[in-house]
Amino acid sequence: MMSQLLEMLGLPFLACLMMSGILAHCGMHVLKREIIFIDITLAQVAAVGTIIAHLAFHAHEDTLLSYGISFGCVLVLAAFCAVLRKDVVRIPIEAVIGVSYAIAAATAVFLIGLAPTEIHAEEMLAGSLLWIEAPDVVFALCVLVVAGFCFYLLHTPLLAISEGHRKGLSNGSHTPGWDFLFYAMVGLVITTTVRIAGVLIVFGFLIIPATISAMFSPRWGIRLLIAWVVAAVASIAGLVVAYCLDFSVGPVITLCMGVFLAVIAAIARLRSIQASSPAEARSVEGNPVRNGVEQRL
Numbered sequence: 001m002m003s004q005l006l007e008m009l010g011l012p013f014l015a016c017l018m019m020s021g022i023l024a025h026c027g028m029h030v031l032k033r034e035i036i037f038i039d040i041t042l043a044q045v046a047a048v049g050t051i052i053a054h055l056a057f058h059a060h061e062d063t064l065l066s067y068g069i070s071f072g073c074v075l076v077l078a079a080f081c082a083v084l085r086k087d088v089v090r091i092p093i094e095a096v097i098g099v100s101y102a103i104a105a106a107t108a109v110f111l112i113g114l115a116p117t118e119i120h121a122e123e124m125l126a127g128s129l130l131w132i133e134a135p136d137v138v139f140a141l142c143v144l145v146v147a148g149f150c151f152y153l154l155h156t157p158l159l160a161i162s163e164g165h166r167k168g169l170s171n172g173s174h175t176p177g178w179d180f181l182f183y184a185m186v187g188l189v190i191t192t193t194v195r196i197a198g199v200l201i202v203f204g205f206l207i208i209p210a211t212i213s214a215m216f217s218p219r220w221g222i223r224l225l226i227a228w229v230v231a232a233v234a235s236i237a238g239l240v241v242a243y244c245l246d247f248s249v250g251p252v253i254t255l256c257m258g259v260f261l262a263v264i265a266a267i268a269r270l271r272s273i274q275a276s277s278p279a280e281a282r283s284v285e286g287n288p289v290r291n292g293v294e295q296r297l
Contacts, residue, residue, distance in 0.1 A: 009239045012129045012249060015137050016239070019193045020205045020231030022148050025224060026186050027210030032162035035093055038081075038183070039190055039206045041101040042074055043199045046191045048104050049073035051111040061195065062136075071191050077104075078183030082176040129197045129249040130242065136196050143192045147185055158182055159220070197250060204254035205231055208261050215268050234260060 030038060049070030053059040059066040077100060084096055151158070161178055193202045209227035217223050238253030245252075 005240075005243065008130075009243060011132055011134065011137060013235055013239055015129060015132055015140070015196060016201075016205075016235035016253070017232060018137070018141055018144060019197060019202065020209065020235065021228060022144050022151070022189055023193065023202065023205040024209045024213075024227035024231055025148075025151060026189060027206040028213070028220070028223060028227070029158065029162045029182065030186075030206060031210050031214065033093075035097060036207060037094065037097050037101060038186065039203050040199060041097050041104065042077060042183075042187045042190045043194045043202060044101055044104040044108060045073045045077045046070040046187070046194060047199075048108050048111065051108060055111060055114065067191070067195070071188060074187035074191055075184055078180050078187055081183055082180035129201065130239075132196055140192050140196055144189060147189050147192075150185055154181070200254045201250035204234075204257045208254075208257040209234075212261055212264055215264060230257065230260060 027039075030036060047070075049072060050061055050066050052073070053063075053066040053069040054061070057065055057069075059069075080100070081093065081096060084093070157178060161175070161182075190202060190206075193205075209230040210223070212230050213223035213226035216226055234253055234256040238256040239249060241247070241256070242249045242252040
């Protein structure tokens, strides 16, 4: 039983570790820049590119032509967001991202209606991680290693922009070129990971571990380590539950991360309340004016 479980879930778990390793890093930048829904928007735009490749060139989803057209659509959105970022005071970038997602989703539905053959929209959303094959993992690993190396080389300027994006916008030092490069690299990661895992789990890996890690430490390295641990534990739990109950892997892993977030947030809230209660009591005891009023009452 255990050997069968390892044989079935080993490759999907490796893919989860591979994806979460870089998506958690991207997610920390995304939280700093306050562009939470950029992931799902880029994924939707990439899906539109896949459908266009299928309709125009009869290209299957796993071909280089389909991948190239998808990434080309992502680059268009990256350029659009980078240029428009300078108007963030008048038009919040999150609103631009939301409108872009709505347009991309409507376009995808329209193009699916035109497709002469069936296009599995559910698979784009939930993915088919449980049936992933070794060549898919190897290809994704090569792409993600290149993207990760680029993030490593550009860590200092990208982190400086993410940490001070509001200040940069207010003092006029905003650089659309750096923003475009950041969006393009995130788009490359998302285009690659969505193809093997679906939108839900990619969005979960991007946002939830980074959010949990932000509750524990302001230091970048510690937060990244916490995010990786959360993603790894959620992947193990989600894969086992999905295998035992015969559910789709993507939604279950995302749900596990959501449960972790809810539990940790509740514990953090309770600890905050417990820590503040003694402080309030000491404040009351040390306030003679308030004590005198209470005694007279």
